[in-house]
Amino acid sequence: xxxxxxxxxxxxxxxxxxxxxxxxxxxxxxxxxxxxxxxxxxxxxxxxxxxxxxxxxxxxxxxxxxxxxxxxxxxxxxxxxxxxxxxxxxxxxxxxxxxxxxxxxxxxxxxxxxxxxxxxxxxxxxxxxxxxxxxxxxxxxxxxxxxxxxxxxxxxxxxxxxxxxxxxxxxxxxxxxxxxxxxxxxxxxxxxxxxxxxxxxxxxxxxxxxxxxxxxxxxxxxxxxxxxxxxxxxxxxxxxxxxxxxxxxxxxx
Amino acid sequence: xxxxxxxxxxxxxxxxxxxxxxxxxxxxxxxxxxxxxxxxxxxxxxxxxxxxxxxxxxxxxxxxxxxxxxxxxxxxxxxxxxxxxxxxxxxxxxxxxxxxxxxxxxxxxxxxxxxxxxxxxxxxx
Numbered sequence: 427x428x429x430x431x432x433x434x435x436x437x438x439x440x441x442x443x444x445x446x447x448x449x450x451x452x453x454x455x456x457x458x459x460x461x462x463x464x465x466x467x468x469x470x471x472x473x474x475x476x477x478x479x480x481x482x483x484x485x486x487x488x489x490x491x492x493x494x495x496x497x498x499x500x501x502x503x504x505x506x507x508x509x510x511x512x513x514x515x516x517x518x519x520x521x522x523x524x525x526x527x528x529x530x531x532x533x534x535x536x537x538x539x540x541x542x543x544x545x546x547x548x549x550x551x552x553x554x555x556x557x558x559x560x561x562x563x564x565x566x567x568x569x570x571x572x573x574x575x576x577x578x579x580x581x582x583x584x585x586x587x588x589x590x591x592x593x594x595x596x597x598x599x600x601x602x603x604x605x606x607x608x609x610x611x612x613x614x615x616x617x618x619x620x621x622x623x624x625x626x627x628x629x630x631x632x633x634x635x636x637x638x639x640x641x642x643x644x645x646x647x648x649x650x651x652x653x654x655x656x657x658x659x660x661x662x663x664x665x666x667x668x669x670x671x672x673x674x675x676x677x678x679x
Numbered sequence: 680x681x682x683x684x685x686x687x688x689x690x691x692x693x694x695x696x697x698x699x700x701x702x703x704x705x706x707x708x709x710x711x712x713x714x715x716x717x718x719x720x721x722x723x724x725x726x727x728x729x730x731x732x733x734x735x736x737x738x739x740x741x742x743x744x745x746x747x748x749x750x751x752x753x754x755x756x757x758x759x760x761x762x763x764x765x766x767x768x769x770x771x772x773x774x775x776x777x778x779x780x781x782x783x784x785x786x787x788x789x790x791x792x793x794x795x796x797x798x799x800x801x802x803x804x
Contacts, residue, residue, distance in 0.1 A: 447804075449804060450802060450803065450804050451801075451802070451803040451804075452800075452801070452802055452803075453800070453801035453802075453803070454798070454799070454800050454801075455798070455799045455801075456798055457797070458781060458782075458794060458795045458796045458797055458799050459779060459781065459794070459795040459799045459801065460792070460793075460794045460795070461792065461793045461794075461795070462791065462792055463747070463790070463791045463792070463793070464717070464788075464791045470799075470801075494775075495747070495774050495775045495776065495777060496774060496776075496777040496801075496803065497775065497776035497777045497803040497804060499803075
């Protein structure tokens, strides 16, 4: 029964995709469209489905700003149960709101349980996730912000960074993480806590500022400032005058 | 043969008709022009009936056409006073690389704002 259901779904999806000519975008709405010619935007209302040969998007309400004519899309704003998928760009996500600025290739997903998943990186936030595809800048701002890739896990209220411009892989080359409670980075076998964490791939350095804790191999070291060299996996912790570096060696046996 | 010849008092709205008589129609082949600051919209149909002083029911092959777009449908109530139009019949909007089909439409603000009703379908090329 499940197999039949799957086959039906695949068939419906396939015929819908096949109905589109290359480069065409098909939009359906349940409650109509409002076109504002002077203001150059249109509203797509209720249960909106957008399907093109490179992506699909579903939302409750979509506002599209255009330039010369309706097809000439400048910006897309979607609200309510937004989800999207782009097999071509190996990208999918969801959130309460989405904004895509076409010319500058800037994508923002906003709201509780926002997600943006690419082939290499997964991003989550209860605030917003913003990615600029042209310059590689990205931000995750708000509670429960989290970025995961194959080698690193980052948590913090504010995660700002830059992806490399390599086409084949979206590698993180710079990171600035801040959380006034505590930020968290896990890299290979090392867990790092600090209010502010900065990673610079060019000099292979992770810098930890304020309320620093590094945990590795059962060893827990705390201080005020620390650095981790990602090339040789070595770290240093410093303390200011009033406090001292504290080492706790845990016996896990 | 009844010949209707009406000239509306509004400055930016013109109405004319041909001399062909169609039964049950107050106006045959009516033509209107809606002007706003930026564009002219030509409105044509096969038949027209006056509903009251301001409203005209346009029927059969009703078409709104400007330099930017056209809309085709079967029935439209056109208000010559405030220059609005309302249709509850299947409508097809066409502009460059865009088509919209809907269950009807409203035109407000001299054509600057168009609302398409019901389940609507858009193709962008």
